[in-house]
Amino acid sequence: MPMEMGNVTNVQEFILEGFPAIQHLGKVLFLVHLLAYLASIVSNAVIVTITSADSRLHTPMYFSLSIFSSLECGIISAVISKLLIIFLLGRQTISFLACLIQAFVFLFLGAAGFLLIAVLSLDRYVAICKPLHYLTVMDLKTCFLLVTACFALAFPLITGLVVKVSQLSFCGPHVIPHFFCDLGPLIHLSCSDFRSVDMLAFVLTSFILLTSLIITIIAYSNIIVMIMRLPSAKEKQKAFSTCSSHLIVLSLMYGSCVFIYVKPKQRNRLVSNREAALVNTVVTPLLNLVIYTLRNKQVHRALRETMCRMKISRYKSHGPGVEGLENHLSSFWPM
Structure with missing residues (x-):
């Protein structure tokens, strides 16, 4: 509901547009997304439980993987839970405070997750390319410090960005062309000068995504070179099978997020961002289920x-x- 403050009407409630073209299929879409949500939550919970319970999985890789799985649960819960309500009950309204909280949880966990992917890539690089030095370079203490650094870097960056957005004025319109409160669509609803905040969002998200992407590319490039040196064709095929599945998921994750965030002007592409965000929040967690559990x-x-x-x-x-x-x-x- 709007609240009068002098000559400015501050919007205190927004409407999430969702997917208006297919909104009439709400019950079917609710069931599909509910099944995807439950599959992702259960698979990630299994990874966390198994890695905690089995002493043989108390290694840097599986410690990082269990943290990554916990982040996946948090991200998909923050985003899909509201989408399920939209599909089932048609309740598209969200308060300004709840909108900021959802945006913060999504961006903070997402930023920490991408930095964690870089850590996992480095772990695989050391394990495959420097196997004799793995136990000395990548022990649990080092891994814990790297994971902590991911959260310590992501928290102040995302907190500062969300605080800046909270200081903008919103006096209408109040319809967010998305299925959750992402900061890009929210910023462009502001009736104040948002150019500096928009540029800050672009710089921070680009820094996190591109830093993680560069580290991951370097790590996997070295891994592929090492695989090419394997003497047996069967060993190469097996290694490439595992590596290619990882690269497919990473390509979807980085591709969708780069499409959404790494561009300075988003106004003309806000609608297409919804499809890319759906890939990142629904499809890739299910693919992670296949790679990290079923395979x-x-x-x-x-x-x-x-x-x-x-x-x-x-x-x-x-x-x-x-x-x-x-x-x-x-x-x-x-x-």
Whole structure:
């Protein structure tokens, strides 16, 4: 609702436009996005749980991966939860404060996530290209410091940007052409001079994205060179299969975010940003599910053994005998 302050009407509530062209399919879209949301949350929760429970996964890579999975849960929850309400109930309004909070959570976790991707890329580079030095270069303490640095760098940058946006005047219109409160569309609704804030947003997001992208490109370029030196064609094919799946997801993540944020003038492309944002918040988390769980043998093994232990424990209390259960399980999973 607007609130009168002198000659200026400050908008205290916005309307998220969502996807007006397909809004009549709200119930179907709600179900599709709900399934995608649940799949992403469950898969990331499994990664965090397994890496915490299995001592063999207490390594720098899986520590970083569990943090990254937690960030994914936070990002998709901050964005998709409101989209689900729009699809199901048609409630498109959001208060100014809630809008700023959603934008901050999305940008802070997103910025920390991209910096964390650079850390994961460096970890893979050291593990593959410098295997003899891996345990001395990338131990858990070093990894913890790098992860902490990602959050320590992202927090003041995003906080400063959101504070600057909160100081702008909004006197109408109040319809945000997006399905969540991203700062780009919000800034362009301001009736005050937003050019300096718009440029600040461009500089900060470009710095975070391009810094992470450059580090990732350098790391994976060295990894690909190392793969090319493998003597066996079978080893090359296996390594490229894993590496290519990572690169596909990274390309989607960086491509969509560069399309949205790394351009100084966004006004003419705000509508197309919605599709790119949907790829980044829905599609890539599901692809991460495939890469880090369904195609990860270590996580597979840890999950399989955890499920076996749970079933054995239950059979001890209620079942006909542990030996029979183990024979039954071994017919599905070689132990």
